[in-house]
Amino acid sequence: MDQVWTDHKALLGEVEEGIRSGLQSKVALVNKISTYILNSGGKRIRPLLLIVSAHLCQYDKKDHILLGAGIVEFIHTATLLHDDVIDNAEIRRGIAPARVLWGNQASILVGDYLYTLALSLTVKINDYDVNTLLADTCLQMAEGEMLQLKHNSDLSLSETTYFQIIESKTSALISASCQFGAILAKASEKEREALACYGRNLGIAFQVADDTLDYIADDQRLGKSLGEDLKEGKITLPLLHLLKHCNQKEKAWLEKMVAGKDFLQEDLKKAIDLMTFYGSIQYATKRAQDFAESAKKDLSIFDDSPHRRALSTVADYVVQRDH
């Protein structure tokens, strides 16, 4: 993966420049907060996917690639700002989120600002398909977040609904980033659809891996505390597997723990031990890997090329990462 980042370093540098120069609000505080959140350790995976997808479809006009890369990152950042407020987050990627520094109100408003900035930049591309794609994507993301909120602390959540949530809240924008590249390249419907599927499977792999890391990564590397999802009432795949396979007594204990939320570190450790015992971590890891494999298969309609190989590498990376 290092090689992929290196290969795109120059262009991603220009994306950074575009993001910086795109922030030109007359209200200084808007730029300050936006800059803080945009510089808080995001890897720019969505811009990378847009760039590589465009190149894969033989498009290399830089202007729209840079604009598109900025747009998807602005949308992603807007969702982070709102998510932090919704999750009452105290830490994000190892540092204080904007809401802790400037308050929930500013976080909501700068989120709104970045959403609309993305929309305003999208209009400049003046392409019906791009406009439709991003509008539909944002709608789906908001719906996914609402579905997640509705099922907060809901231990009767089905796997189907879990996947529906992560497909909407995470996969939609990752898939859109890939499709964005295809649309710019005026790729065929078949190519666009392949990249849409790749992005969808990649996004699911990414989120399932992330949800699993929440139970296994050490604190420092993940940049947030272990078991944070559980504390926020987010019921994810390892826990769903555990609930299905543990005995009644263990299930009753888990229900009580989730209802309480403010559980002790030793309770969390016990839950993780159960997940290990019942193979829940292994199951979730395997599911993530399967989605990553599906993502790679979606690329099979494309001839072998450095770009296709880069996308395959990204698929391997999202299920291996242990940052």
Next chain:
Amino acid sequence: MDQVWTDHKALLGEVEEGIRSGLQSKVALVNKISTYILNSGGKRIRPLLLIVSAHLCQYDKKDHILLGAGIVEFIHTATLLHDDVIDNAEIRRGIAPARVLWGNQASILVGDYLYTLALSLTVKINDYDVNTLLADTCLQMAEGEMLQLKHNSDLSLSETTYFQIIESKTSALISASCQFGAILAKASEKEREALACYGRNLGIAFQVADDTLDYIADDQRLGKSLGEDLKEGKITLPLLHLLKHCNQKEKAWLEKMVAGKDFLQEDLKKAIDLMTFYGSIQYATKRAQDFAESAKKDLSIFDDSPHRRALSTVADYVVQRDH
């Protein structure tokens, strides 16, 4: 004004129908909350302005008028949902705001949903000018809200900045609603600009009148408590006038009161008495009326017609209303 509402009753009825049928989220809770807020007593002044502006410019194709009317109302409703969270509002138009019933989190997310629904409907109109107008408007609204937040409880706020805030947070969308009608009608640049100015002045008149009502309306009619703005740290025109004209002792008392926020009803009464004594209410009322007059003058490029007269009536109405 009653006559204006009556004249547009049928079309506004179709707007309602469009709004209802536009809410088709797969997540039932999204529709439920959206319906609640959309039915919580808004007068549909923005849809009305769009309709009348389009008619004034000789446009009568219903499809896009209805779509446009829904779009501006969805945007307005999205801002209400976020504003309620930002203001920590306990009451809105005499009833509990969505955040009180379903929580801040749902309010933020459904606000995001309605913003993106508006964006998604806008894309369907597939008109570059409409897309640009709405994107710029939403950006300006978010900036206006941030500027307001920045100057919360700031008694050194200048009148210039006060007007900048209300022009962004309120006037922008009202002006956009009028311009939207002009764009649909493919009106001349001059006509569009006239409607833009009309909307801008109308919006300022509307907001200044609203800010003044906060100190004079009786509780039941306004649908919120008297002095609510002051409690939320919103420094508005009557208070700015008072601060400029009262004596040092009174100013020091006002500063202490604003800093405290949780003031007593008798303190509020004293502040209102001072506003009356120093002519602050009268001053703000006169300013609102002046903006309404400017709005009417902006219409002078149009020949006399029922539509032009309807817009003039709206201008008179916004500074007279005492609901």
